Amino acid sequence: MKQISAIIEQLDTTLAGEWPDTAGIRQFSYSLQKQPDTGLLEWLSAQPCYPKFYWQQRDGNEEAAVCGDAYAFGDTAQAQAFIRQHADVPDLHIWGLNAFNGADNSAFAANALFLPRIELCRQGKRYWLRCTLFSSHSLREEARRTRLFLRSLVDSRALPPIASRVLQHQHLPAQPQWNQLITRALNCIEEQQFDKVVLARKTTLTLSQPLNACAFLAASRAVNHHCYHFMLAFTPQQAFLGSSPERLFLRSHDELYTEALAGTVANDPDDDKAQDLGDWLLNDGKNQRENLLVVDDICQRLQGGAQSLDIMPAEILRLRKVQHLRRSIHGELTESDDAGCLQRLQPTAAVAGLPRQAAREFIAEYEPFDREWYAGSAGYISAEQTEFTVALRSAAVKGHHLELYAGAGIVAGSDAAQEWQEIENKAAGLRTLLEEHYTPAVQAG
Numbered sequence: 210m211k212q213i214s215a216i217i218e219q220l221d222t223t224l225a226g227e228w229p230d231t232a233g234i235r236q237f238s239y240s241l242q243k244q245p246d247t248g249l250l251e252w253l254s255a256q257p258c259y260p261k262f263y264w265q266q267r268d269g270n271e272e273a274a275v276c277g278d279a280y281a282f283g284d285t286a287q288a289q290a291f292i293r294q295h296a297d298v299p300d301l302h303i304w305g306l307n308a309f310n311g312a313d314n315s316a317f318a319a320n321a322l323f324l325p326r327i328e329l330c331r332q333g334k335r336y337w338l339r340c341t342l343f344s345s346h347s348l349r350e351e352a353r354r355t356r357l358f359l360r361s362l363v364d365s366r367a368l369p370p371i372a373s374r375v376l377q378h379q380h381l382p383a384q385p386q387w388n389q390l391i392t393r394a395l396n397c398i399e400e401q402q403f404d405k406v407v408l409a410r411k412t413t414l415t416l417s418q419p420l421n422a423c424a425f426l427a428a429s430r431a432v433n434h435h436c437y438h439f440m441l442a443f444t445p446q447q448a449f450l451g452s453s454p455e456r457l458f459l460r461s462h463d464e465l466y467t468e469a470l471a472g473t474v475a476n477d478p479d480d481d482k483a484q485d486l487g488d489w490l491l492n493d494g495k496n497q498r499e500n501l502l503v504v505d506d507i508c509q510r511l512q513g514g515a516q517s518l519d520i521m522p523a524e525i526l527r528l529r530k531v532q533h534l535r536r537s538i539h540g541e542l543t544e545s546d547d548a549g550c551l552q553r554l555q556p557t558a559a560v561a562g563l564p565r566q567a568a569r570e571f572i573a574e575y576e577p578f579d580r581e582w583y584a585g586s587a588g589y590i591s592a593e594q595t596e597f598t599v600a601l602r603s604a605a606v607k608g609h610h611l612e613l614y615a616g617a618g619i620v621a622g623s624d625a626a627q628e629w630q631e632i633e634n635k636a637a638g639l640r641t642l643l644e645e646h647y648t649p650a651v652q653a654g
């Protein structure tokens with residue numbers, strides 16, 4: 210990490226110069242000459258500054274480790290307005306999470322979006338470090354604060370092994386309550402209150418020792434391929450992370466890429482068996498319905514905001530524990546408006562239901578926990594390009610506890626036991642990373 214220390218020294222010299230005692234924004238960007246000695250997640254893990262955010266795009270080509278907040282935003286509209294106001298600083302990126310309920314739920318933060326002080330980024334084999342200063346009253350003061358911040362940065366080190374063992378688990382709802390919930394949802398579907406509702410479970414694991422969020426995410430990234438990997442660490446003990454296969458949307462200039470990812474079957478390590486399961490999925494009526502309702506929802510939601518929508522044929526996405534039906538969707542935006550895209554697309558019928566409002570009301574009334582960040586979105590906003598993943602296959606790290614989330618789309622024809630198995634398989638993507646380290650107590654006698 211010599212390169213990084215050298216860049217930081219150079220930055221420090223720049224910041225030590227004369228700065229105006231007025232409002233302003235400045236950004237400094239430095240290319241790294243070669244690949245750093247350790248990964249970005251290792252670097253981020255070592256830093257003692259919060260918030261920190263990590264992101265890896267699902268094709269593996271884009272990665273970012275960012276920390277410290279030069280500015281925090283109350284909502285995406287505010288973040289977007291900030292980027293537009295500072296169009297002369299073309300590389301501003303605002304990173305973070307949007308909660309499932311957005312501004313509708315006053316009990317929980319609507320989002321955690323911030324403009325970082327430091328960003329270490331990779332695109333393909335190209336690496337760079339960016340430092341941003343922003344002050345609404347004094348850049349001089351901000352330069353001084355940023356220098357202190359830079360001094361707190363430390364060298365990267367190897368991630369610790371995952372030593373946390375699972376002592377206990379608790380499902381909310383437990384299976385009998387899940388069965389009741391599904392019956393209730395199926396009744397509403399029969400009464401035509403809605404066509405689909407996505408119901409979820411929170412599993413709280415009690416651990417033998419607090420989990421290192423970066424090490425846990427690295428373990429997930431090593432095995433859960435074709436996924437976005439994201440993490441927001443709020444404090445040393447509190448983080449939200451996940452490895453999600455689902456794109457909420459990618460906006461590149463005026464092009465919009467989204468998808469209907471819904472309909473699930475188990476995966477199998479054996480290629481032939483996995484293929485048979487995938488073929489079954491492609492031809493199963495209930496799963497096709499689940500997926501097509503998401504296509505309908507997305508098309509309705511994009512009306513007036515995007516034109517010439519292209520919907521690709523269904524394909525199978527094979528993951529480590531499950532396989533999904535996916536239809537990719539592409540359109541031209543009538544205006545490049547990220548806050549608008551979020552408003553339209555989050556939450557889609559893949560994680561809420563259809564019609565959206567009726568499904569959300571059912572979730573708010575009957576799901577026995579607050580989703581908080583689960584099924585919201587994680588990603589970034591910038592002038593040129595914006596991308597969010599749906600925050601699925603995710604977990605909240607809270608000291609000695611890990612809360613794992615998983616849900617399933619309920620439509621006519623859903624069976625409670627099969628849907629329970631489906632959420633078990635989805636949760637297994639993260640859960641098995643711990644169980645591999647689990648040594649059951651030896652029974653006496």
Ligand SMILES: C=C(O[C@@H]1C=C(C(=O)O)C=C[C@H]1O)C(=O)O
Pocket residue numbers: 407409455470471472473499533559560601602614615616617618619635
């Ligand atoms: C709700 C989740 O996943 C969603 C539900 C799916 C389904 O029911 O088939 C498939 C993919 C996701 O859109 C989750 O992983 O928690």
Ligand SMILES: [Mg+2]
Pocket residue numbers: 471472473499617618631
């Ligand atoms: Mg399903």
